[in-house]
Amino acid sequence: MLPIIAISLSSLTAPPPPPAHLQAEAIGKVENARIRASVEKLAGFGTRHTLSDTTSATRGIGAARNWLKAELESYAGSPARLTAAFEEFEAPKSTRLPDGARVVNVLATIPGKQKESADRRYYITAHYDSRNTDPMDAAxxxxxxxxxxxxxxxxxxxxRVLSMLELDSTVxxxxxxxxxxxxxxxxxxxxxxxxxxDNILGVLNNDIVGDPTDPNVQGGQFFTVRVFSEGLPRNPSAAQIAGIRATSSESDSPSRQLARFVEFVGAQHENNLAQVGLVFRQDRFLRGxxxxxxxDNGFPAVRFSVFREHYDRQHVNVTTRDSLPYGDVPRYTDAAFMGRVARLNIATIINLANAPRPPANARIVNSELGNDTLLRWSPAPEPDVIGYEVVYRPTIDSTWNPEMVKDVGAATEVRLKINKDDHFFGIRAYDRHGYRSPVSFTGTAKE
Ligand SMILES: [Zn+2]
Incomplete structure (x- = not known):
């Protein structure tokens, strides 16, 4: 049997708190008015249907993507901190692309500054195309x-805001x-x-994040953004499913740890971020x-979306009510709310990009029966890592509990007097600045 390092948890100095000041400064740079202006600008292209005009300078998806790329390029600075590009491809024929189509994504890359972390990529995504009542109406x-x-x-x-920061990982x-x-x-x-x-370790997809009102409540308004995350992978192998069953980890996928991490970061900030409403589904009921x-390609990814949708204003033709345009028009979006959502994205990305990656090979060593729990994990590769925390929760709890955290310092192994039958365990790494990684859920090993 391997010797077990016994550590006295009470003798450790506490890890540093998360660096709130730098984050507050960054999220303070968000300008609601810019977000409002961008919504107006994009809506002003009339349609951004994928099959719409690509040659006009003022109408259609071509004009919209040219503007998006130019806007991203305008944030580059000198020397360039960000590069913008089109990603173009020929999509084959499909139900809603009966002749196939040339599809163009727009992307911007902000390279990571820490050698050991620059391979890690964190995404903020959004679709910029649009539709009305008829999904085939391109005009x-x-x-x-x-x-x-x-x-x-x-x-x-x-x-714009993230390009001004020095982040360890690539965004x-x-x-x-x-x-x-x-x-x-x-x-x-x-x-x-x-x-x-590509080493994509987190994707924040922002889709329908503009209207915080509740169609069922007059004047009802929320500060909450829902964060959706998948539980089970698509097309898992038999071995993967066996592993999930063995450890009962059907609610502990990397995407779900990412969703919990968004909530963890949000809780460090008060007032001016969107509040996180975790929903343990991949997306809204039967939607995508x-x-x-x-x-589907194996990457942890979550969706941000408003608390309630207005189905009579979404995917519909614009009509007139009380002499005003009615439909998915800018007047039903709220700049202050979108600012909150932007700040939640930025705070999350700063923490993801500057924190260590989740510890690899986190496991419960299960070589003998016992009421203690022996945990091991691999040391983090980032040079600024100074320690690890074990998080745990009763199996019937849905999220990690801020009271159930054990700091183990620089050890990569610990035996806890907490029963593994009744609890789930995870490991996270922290660095000398106080950034914590998302949680690695523990698998199991006989060793
Ligand atoms: Zn959408």
Missing amino acids: GDAPGANDNASGSAVALECA VILLTAAEEQGLIGAHYHAAQAAARK GDHIAFN
């Missing part, structure tokens, strides 16, 4: 203000097309990234969005 107006100029405008503002802002045709732009990007073996394309 009629489809302003798509809430769905999804709101997410695109939030992503733009995040790009990508991805604006996709043909989402309304079946997540086609996102699927292409995610499949290419998977083929390249671009994060699913990343999930």
Whole structure:
């Protein structure tokens, strides 16, 4: 049997708190008025249907993507801290692309500054295309203000603010097309990234984040953004399913740890961030969005979306009510709320990008029966890591409990007098600045 390092938990100095000051400064740079102006600008292209005009300078998806790329380029600075590009491909024929189509995503990359972390990529995504009542109507107006100029405008503002920071890991802002045709732009990007073996460790998909009101409550308004996350992977292997069953980890996928991490970060800030409402589904009931394309390619990804939707204003033709345009138009989006959503994205990305990656090979060593729990994990590769925390929760709890955290210092092994039958365990790494990684859920090993 291997010797077990006995450590006295009470003798350790506490790890540093998360660095709130730097984050507060960054999120303070968000300008609600810029987000509002971007929504107006995008809606002003009339339609951003994927099959709409690509040659006009003022109308259609071509004008919209040219503007998005130019806007991203305007944040680059000198020397350039950000690069913007189109990602173009020929999509094959499909139900909503009967002749196929040239689909163009817009992306911006902010390279990571720490050698050991620059391979890690964190995404903010939004689809910029739109539709009206008829998903095939490429000519009629489809302003798509809430769905999804709101997410695109939030992503733009995040790009502007994040490009001003020195972040350890690489950040990508991805604006996709043909989402309304079946997540086609996102699927292409995610499949290419998977083929390249890109190390994408977190995707925040912003889709319908503009309207905080409740259609059932007069004057009802929320500060909450729902955060959706998948539980089970798509097409798992028999071995994967066996592993999930053995450890009862059906609610502890990497995407769900990412969702809990968003809540963990949000709780460190008061007042001016959107509040996190975790929903343990991949998306709204039987519906979808671009994060699913990343999930399908094996990447942790979550969706941000408003607390309630107005189905009479979404995916519909613009009409007139009380002499005013009615439909998915900018007047039903709220700049202050979108600002909150942008700040939640930025705070989350700062923490993801500057924190260590989740510890690899986190496991419960299960060589003998006992009421103690022996945990091991691999040391983190980042040079600024100074310690690890074990988090745990009763199996019937849905999220990690801030009271159930054990600091173990620089050890990569610990035996706890907490029963593994009744609890789930996870490991996270922290660095000398106080940034904590998302949680690695523990698997199991006999060793
Ligand atoms: Zn959408």
